[in-house]
Amino acid sequence: MIESMVSDNSLPVGSKGHLASGWWGMIALVFTEGALFAYLFFSYFYLALHSISQWPPGGAPHLSIAIPGTLILVAASVVVWWGERGIQRGKPRQLIIGLSTAILLGLTFLGMQGMEWHNEPFKLSSGVYSSLYFTITGTHILHVIVGLLMMAVLLLWTTLGYFSAGRHAAISIGVIYWHFVTVVWLVVFFVIYIAPRLG
Amino acid sequence: MLSGFSNYLWPLLLGSRDMAFPRLNALSYWVFLFAGLFLYCSFPLGKAPDGGWFNYVPYASRAYNPGPNIDVYALGMVLLGISTTVGSINFIVTLARTRAPGMSINRVPVLVWGTVTASAGNLLAVPAVSLAFLLLFMDRQAGTHFFDSVAGGQPLLWQHLFWMFGHPWVYAIVLPAMGIVSDALPVFCRRPLVGYTAVALSTVSTMVLGFGVWVHHMFASGLPILSLSFFSAASFVIVIPSAVAVFAWIATIWTGRPVFTAAFLFFAGFVLLFVIGGVSGFMTAAVPLDWQLTRTYFVIAHLHYVLIGINVFPVLGGICYWFPKVTGRFMNEAFAKLSFWVMFVGFNTAFFPMHILGILGMPRRIYTYSDHLGWSTANLVISIGAFVFAIGLLLFLINAFRSFNHGARAGANPWGAASLEWSTSSPPPVYNFAVIPIVASRYPLWEDMMDEGPERSSVGTGMLLDQGRETVGSTVLDAEPDVILRMPGDSYLPFLLSVSLTAIFVSLLLHSGWGLGITVLVTFAASVWWLWPQKSLGQMQAQHD
Numbered sequence: 001m002i003e004s005m006v007s008d009n010s011l012p013v014g015s016k017g018h019l020a021s022g023w024w025g026m027i028a029l030v031f032t033e034g035a036l037f038a039y040l041f042f043s044y045f046y047l048a049l050h051s052i053s054q055w056p057p058g059g060a061p062h063l064s065i066a067i068p069g070t071l072i073l074v075a076a077s078v079v080v081w082w083g084e085r086g087i088q089r090g091k092p093r094q095l096i097i098g099l100s101t102a103i104l105l106g107l108t109f110l111g112m113q114g115m116e117w118h119n120e121p122f123k124l125s126s127g128v129y130s131s132l133y134f135t136i137t138g139t140h141i142l143h144v145i146v147g148l149l150m151m152a153v154l155l156l157w158t159t160l161g162y163f164s165a166g167r168h169a170a171i172s173i174g175v176i177y178w179h180f181v182t183v184v185w186l187v188v189f190f191v192i193y194i195a196p197r198l199g
Numbered sequence: 200m201l202s203g204f205s206n207y208l209w210p211l212l213l214g215s216r217d218m219a220f221p222r223l224n225a226l227s228y229w230v231f232l233f234a235g236l237f238l239y240c241s242f243p244l245g246k247a248p249d250g251g252w253f254n255y256v257p258y259a260s261r262a263y264n265p266g267p268n269i270d271v272y273a274l275g276m277v278l279l280g281i282s283t284t285v286g287s288i289n290f291i292v293t294l295a296r297t298r299a300p301g302m303s304i305n306r307v308p309v310l311v312w313g314t315v316t317a318s319a320g321n322l323l324a325v326p327a328v329s330l331a332f333l334l335l336f337m338d339r340q341a342g343t344h345f346f347d348s349v350a351g352g353q354p355l356l357w358q359h360l361f362w363m364f365g366h367p368w369v370y371a372i373v374l375p376a377m378g379i380v381s382d383a384l385p386v387f388c389r390r391p392l393v394g395y396t397a398v399a400l401s402t403v404s405t406m407v408l409g410f411g412v413w414v415h416h417m418f419a420s421g422l423p424i425l426s427l428s429f430f431s432a433a434s435f436v437i438v439i440p441s442a443v444a445v446f447a448w449i450a451t452i453w454t455g456r457p458v459f460t461a462a463f464l465f466f467a468g469f470v471l472l473f474v475i476g477g478v479s480g481f482m483t484a485a486v487p488l489d490w491q492l493t494r495t496y497f498v499i500a501h502l503h504y505v506l507i508g509i510n511v512f513p514v515l516g517g518i519c520y521w522f523p524k525v526t527g528r529f530m531n532e533a534f535a536k537l538s539f540w541v542m543f544v545g546f547n548t549a550f551f552p553m554h555i556l557g558i559l560g561m562p563r564r565i566y567t568y569s570d571h572l573g574w575s576t577a578n579l580v581i582s583i584g585a586f587v588f589a590i591g592l593l594l595f596l597i598n599a600f601r602s603f604n605h606g607a608r609a610g611a612n613p614w615g616a617a618s619l620e621w622s623t624s625s626p627p628p629v630y631n632f633a634v635i636p637i638v639a640s641r642y643p644l645w646e647d648m649m650d651e652g653p654e655r656s657s658v659g660t661g662m663l664l665d666q667g668r669e670t671v672g673s674t675v676l677d678a679e680p681d682v683i684l685r686m687p688g689d690s691y692l693p694f695l696l697s698v699s700l701t702a703i704f705v706s707l708l709l710h711s712g713w714g715l716g717i718t719v720l721v722t723f724a725a726s727v728w729w730l731w732p733q734k735s736l737g738q739m740q741a742q743h744d
Contacts, residue, residue, distance in 0.1 A: 011671075011683050014737010019672060019682040021219045021292055028288040028322060036326035039363070043334070043345065043356055050353050125342030128351040135337065153727055162732050162739040170732055170739075 015169035026173045030180045033143070037184050040139060041191050044132050056129050058121065060196035065116045069109050070189050076105035077182040080151070080175050090165035092158055099155040102178065106148045113141055133192065140181070140188050147181045150174045204517060205290065205314040205375060207525070211620035211627060212308050214299025214636040216670040217686055219292040222693050222729070227286035229697035234282055237701060238275040241268065248272030251564075253365070254335075256346040256357045261339040267708065270339060273332040274704045280329040281700065287318035287325075297670055298678045299619065301638035301656070305399075306678075308618050309392065312399045313378025316406045317371035323410070324371070328364035331357055340710075358420060362413035370409040373505065374402055376513040377444060377473075380466045383520045384448060386616045387463040388455025391642055391649075394447040401440035408437045418489045427486050434484035441477055445470060461535030465516025468543050472508025476501060479554065494564075497557025503550045515542075515595060522599070523613045527625045528606030534598045542591030548584025552577040617642035622658040634661040635671050638678070685736045696725045 015022060048055045083098020117137070122130040154174045157163065163171060206224060210217050218224050241247040249268050250259040259269045294315045298307065335357070337343040344350035346357050385392045392398060414422065414430035448470050457463060479501040483489045492498060522530045561574050568574060612621035621644055623632055636658040640646055643656035662671055668686035673679055699721040706714030732739040 011680060013669075013683045014685045016682060016737070020738075021296055021672070021684060024292040024295055025220060025223075025288055028291050032284055032288075032322045032326055035323045036330060039327045039330045039360060043330070043360070046356055046359065047345070047351070047353055051351055053351070125344070128344045128347075131337070131343035131345055131352075135334070135343065149723065153730075157732060157739075167737065167739050170730070 014167075016167070018172070020169040020173065022169060022173045023176075026176045030176060033180065034184070037139070037187065040136050041187070044136060044191060047128055047132060051128070056133075056196055057127060061133075061193055063193055065112050065119075066189060066193050069112045069116075070185065072105050072109050072112070073182050073185050076102040076109070077179050079105070080178050084168075084171055084175050087158070087163050087168045087171055088165060092161065092163060095158050095163070095168075095171065096155065099151050099158065103148060103151050103155065106144060106151070110141065110144060110148075113137065113144075136188060136192065140185060143181050143184065147178045150177055204379075204514070205310070206286075208521065208620060209290070209293055209311065209314070210297070210631055211524075211623070212311055212618055213293070213297060214302060214619045214632060214638060215293070215297040216631050216635075216664075216668070217297075218289050219296050219684075220289045222687055222690055223285050223289050225690075225693035226697055227282050227289065229694050230278065230282035230285070230700060233697055233701040234275055234279040237278060237704065238271065241271045246271060248275075253361055254357075256335065256338075256354045257348075259335060259357075260346060270336060270708055273336040273339075274708055276332045277329045277336075278701065278704050280325045283321050283325050287321040290314055290318040291322070295675045296672045297684065298673050299636045299638050300661070300671060300673055300678060300680045302673075302678045304676050304678075305396070306638060306641045308378070309381035309395070309398055309402070310375060310378035312402045313374040313376070313381075316402050317374045320367045320371050320374075320406045320409065324364045324367040327360050328368075331360035331364070334360075336707075355417075355420060355422075358417050359413070362416045363410075365416065366413040367406065367409045369505070370406050373509045374406065376469075376510045376517075377402070379513045379517040379520075380448060380469055381444070382618065383462060383517060383616075384466040385451050385455070386520070386614050387458045387460055387466070388451050389458065389615075390451065390455040391617070391645070392447060393450040393454065394443070395641065397443050398447045401443040405437060405440045408433060408440070412437060415484055415489070418486050419493045431484055431486050435481070438477065438481050441473075445474060445477070460519070461530070461532055461539055462516045462519035464536060464539045464543075465512050465519060468539065469508065469512040469516065472504055472512060472546070475551075476504030476508050479504060492557055494562055495557035496553040496561045496563055499563050500550050500553035500557060503553075507546065507550075512542075515539075518599065520614070521620075522602065522606075523609030524620055524625050524627070526603055526606070527609055528602055528604075529609050529613065530602040530606060531598050534594065538591050538594035538598060540591075541594060542588055545584050545587030545589070545591050549581050549588055550584070552580050552584075556581075612644065617645040619643055619658070632658075634659070634663055637661045687733075687736060690729075692725060692729045696722065696729065699725055 012019065079098045079101045081098075083095040083102070086092070086094025086098060117134070120130075120133075122133075124130060124134045151174070154171060157170065206218065209215075238248070246267050248254070248271055250264060250272065254269070254272060257263055294307070294311060334343070334345040338345055338347060338352075344352045346352050346354050348354055381392055381398050411433045412430055414426060415434045418427055418431075448466075452467065452470075457467075479497065483492055483498065483501060519530055519535055522528070556574055556577050559572075559574065561568070561572070609625050611624050613625070614621070619632075619636055619638070620627070622636065636643070637656060637660075639654035639656040640651070642649065643658065646655050662680075664670065664683060668688065670684050670686060671680045672682040672684045674681055699718050702718040703715060703722060706712075706718055
């Protein structure tokens with residue numbers, strides 16, 4: 001059985017989509033990063049449960065920036081997905097549009113987060129809640145920045161004409177990270193903004 | 200230690216030409232080296248971490264430890280975590296992708312099971328300790344209050360995060376060593392391992408359970424009794440998979456025809472030490488007994504039986520076993536046996552009396568005690584045993600160095616072993632296998648002797664893959680070939696990237712904003728350069744596509 005497969009001399013060569021080692025490496029990276037956030041959320045709930053005063057100290061945070069921010073990030077994931085479908089069908093232009101739109105949306109999200117941080121009445125060192133709030137959202141923001149840099153590099157490579165319908169492993173690998181950043185935000189959104197309203 | 204072992208052996212065991220990510224491998228090594236230098240440089244400068252290895256707050260918080268000592272530890276550990284993580288990713292992807300055709304998941308050597316389980320454990324556990332050290336660093340330098348009980352923080356959060364990592368990490372250390380025994384012991388018993396499937400599954404389940412027992416390091420910290428009961432029960436359950444492995448080894452020796460080589464002695468000695476270390480662990484898993492014994496020498500005895508008994512002995516046995524493969528020469532057998540007996544006697548003389556001292560109530564972490572307490576004789580015996588152990592280790596090292604140049608020549612398969620690494624020459628060529636082997640059973644080189652079916656592995660004929668650096672990629676479960684992987688060539692980038700990563704941590708330590716900005720930029724540039732798509736690796740459009 002194996003012999004027949006080996007003699008079949010038509011195996012693809014090099015990095016192709018999910019066959020690329022890098023694709024597997026990225027999945028593993030997502031797992032370890034996911035674990036990092038899981039431990040952050042553990043710390044949040046652990047400290048919240050042991051808090052003797054009101055949690056969060058100033059009541060649940062406002063949703064006026066967070067909800068549009070969430071929608072923007074989800075939209076950024078959708079356009080990247082649409083762009084990836086483009087290159088799978090040999091349309092690099094569609095990928096370029098998808099990546100550039102995603103970068104604009106990501107930058108908007110960053111700007112809104114900056115506004116939200118600016119509007120908070122507390123700072124990092126005010127108390128244990130503020131420490132958690134800034135650390136969790138800050139860690140996510142760092143991940144958005146890394147994701148944006150990745151998208152920017154991918155955009156550059158696409159404009160240089162590196163990718164085709166058959167060869168675009170870097171795209172398939174990069175977008176996993178971008179989707180991961182979105183999914184983590186959904187959990188951050190639930191933990192920081194929704195969970196305090198459920199108590 | 201074990202990463203080095205596994206990095207060298209994996210491609211050979213799996214019938215491949217290299218690990219999945221050779222450059223990542225180099226990065227893991229360089230970052231490991233620089234993180235080590237980062238931590239150890241603090242000793243001559245007098246700024247070494249001084250909070251004990253588990254670094255409990257509040258002793259480690261800024262109010263009680265204002266110098267840079269703890270910051271060195273915090274940053275160094277995060278940097279080291281990066282090395283461990285990339286190394287683990289490499290192991291996991293290598294297992295998933297680069298096995299020889301036909302080496303389905305139920306045919307891989309147990310060392311591979313051990314290392315991949317440890318790597319998956321690391322992937323999920325290392326972030327806990329990195330986060331703990333990051334939060335501590337922020338508490339110390341950025342004014343946060345995670346561990347500050349005055350502002351509503353919890354010192355116990357440190358202990359939770361530390362041990363959520365700490366306990367799985369213990370298994371990350373011992374599982375690959377247990378894998379060495381499961382692979383090499385049967386060779387000297389002239390039969391396959393008893394219960395391969397049970398041992399492989401017990402390896403994985405030990406790790407899974409290992410994530411649910413961290414609180415047993417914290418029984419004496421005043422947690423609610425319900426929580427203690429749960430974690431105590433979980434710690435008892437871990438005995439089951441460990442016992443499965445022990446009985447498999449004993450049954451292998453019992454039903455085999457043991458050849459009493461030095462390597463065999465190290466492995467058999469390990470089984471005995473594993474049982475002693477396991478039983479003392481089982482004892483302290485009981486909460487009431489733990490309250491008696493915690494912070495005493497009993498724990499020190501357990502710790503050394505586990506870490507030295509379960510790790511060092513198998514590794515030394517593994518060195519005896521693979522020495523001919525790596526160097527093409529045997530170690531001096533009589534000398535190796537002598538060093539085993541000296542070490543084994545010395546080890547037990549040094550560490551067994553600690554159990555008794557612990558029960559007598561001698562606390563750990565003291566440097567002197569009153570001479571009326573009745574501990575003096577036992578401590579004298581311990582000191583003598585420790586020197587004997589050290590002499591044994593020295594003998595082993597002398598033997599290894601001598602044999603490297605003067606040992607008797609060894610052929611490709613001097614022990615008559617079953618796995619793929621013994622099918623290539625000793626020492627193996629840099630490409631490991633001239634043709635990629637095709638595997639038809641769990642013991643490719645024993646098929647004629649065992650004669651269990653008509654299928655035979657092929658180590659002489661197979662894919663040649665001679666167009667540059669190539670190896671074959673195969674599917675996760677059945678190892679059917681599905682792609683030919685192109686490997687990158689030698690590169691300075693891993694070195695450059697590890698230097699810039701280390702420089703980031705040095706900048707953080709020195710509070711240098713400029714340094715941080717520049718080093719982050721260099722790191723980014725090096726990463727982009729590293730990942731730049733290359734035609735030769737099939738990462739971008741080629742003319743014929």
